[in-house]
Amino acid sequence: MIDFGSLIGAELFKRAINKLLDFLAGLIGAENKDSPPEDLPQILSEENNNCVKSETLPETISENLTSKLKRLLKAHNIPLISIGELFNLKDFSYSKLDDPNKFVDCFDSQLLAKICDIFYIKLDWLQGKKTLFNSVHSPKRCYKAIGDLVSFICNEIYSPYKALETCGFELFFCLSSSQKFSTKELSSIRHLNETSETGFCIVVKITKRYGLQKSEFSTYQVFDHGMRWSYWRTRYTLKSVALLCLKWNKKINLVSIDDDSFSALSTGDVLPAEIMEENSGEIIHHRHFDFRDYVESYPHMNPEFDEMKSVESYYNERRYREYENLFKFWHDNPQLHQITG
Structure with missing residues (x-):
């Protein structure tokens, strides 16, 4: 399936740092507060358990990919109801369109690469990765070629x-x-x-x-x-x-x-x-x-x-x-x- 590991790790690290910064901010002017929040290890454990499972992916990641796939189909006048037939998804049901996590689980990395080949778009854009040239597609050359x-x-x-x-x-x-x-x-x-x-x-x-x-x-x-x-x-x-x-x-x-x-x-x-x-x-x-x-x-x-x-x-x-x-x-x-x- 899609590798969201790096994105999830970054989100987890960000949340942990925010908790730690809240604790450090509390030290300013507080004479008797000399230990980090007791629930920080528990917070980290819970966040890790919640994030590593594909069925509970951070909403922003799954929704981003779902939104782009829907945009892609709409731009090419392809009905959403045809998505299973278009991409040969045998177990696809229309109800999955309402659940971004279930919808995303239908698309492994091989299928995403196939979609990019069909529509001439960049995989980085489809997956929401930030690049130096964060464009949707790459124009080809014709001049002198x-x-x-x-x-x-x-x-x-x-x-x-x-x-x-x-x-x-x-x-x-x-x-x-x-x-x-x-x-x-x-x-x-x-x-x-x-x-x-x-x-x-x-x-x-x-x-x-x-x-x-x-x-x-x-x-x-x-x-x-x-x-x-x-x-x-x-x-x-x-x-x-x-x-x-x-x-x-x-x-x-x-x-x-x-x-x-x-x-x-x-x-x-x-x-x-x-x-x-x-x-x-x-x-x-x-x-x-x-x-x-x-x-x-x-x-x-x-x-x-x-x-x-x-x-x-x-x-x-x-x-x-x-x-x-x-x-x-x-x-x-x-x-x-x-x-x-």
Whole structure:
């Protein structure tokens, strides 16, 4: 089961110290009080007996994990009643949701690791551990590493070793709403000072299935943030991804997100689903044009046709064309796990 030993020990030590400090405070100005409280050993013994048993875990620990698991399911529009089917908990009953200690006992360390793999979140965050970067998830890299983006998608879609069946993916290019945002104005960003632009954040949406009814939900992996349109290398990287999607016949959704949400999404301080799902419509605005227009080979369709030859050269020099048939290759060779590029 979950190791709460260190957390419990810290709480026990804190309580004992508080008792001792109360005693020492009483010595100030008290001439005849020269011994610690007689009940201190008994207090320590009782606290130890109460804390070491998993069924009587400190309420704050069990409630914290329960709260985060419920938040995780809500963010992904998964009904709480489906939790047993989703995580294959054979003995799970809905009544356990009302008792944090019983609820937590259903989740051992192996299952928690599996949950993190399914939803792309950090185990430290789920368990409530304090870290230097106490974020919910870790954005991956794509700049100068498009192969990592392609590898992630292929591994999620085609690998037979995943915990849940997957049935598709979508790509989102997210932009802070404080930036100019229209087909015409996006091109004007090319001439901005680099430091004045927040840049793009790439998000991959993976749709997954679970249970006998093949119920679906979507998870989101965030890739590079700060992919500035005003810097040619990052702009060419974004356009190279768009070229791949054009070859794969996959649309890229270009979206605008309010500044605070964009910052939280980029740094990993929020569950991506809380921003990207449709129930967050008040902070996300879909734009009705296709980002792939920026890599079209027809001048009347491409707002930045003037640099298309340079983009194609960049694309070919970095051998991104090899990824065009990668989906079929990956499907035919499911034993492969790691692709670099």
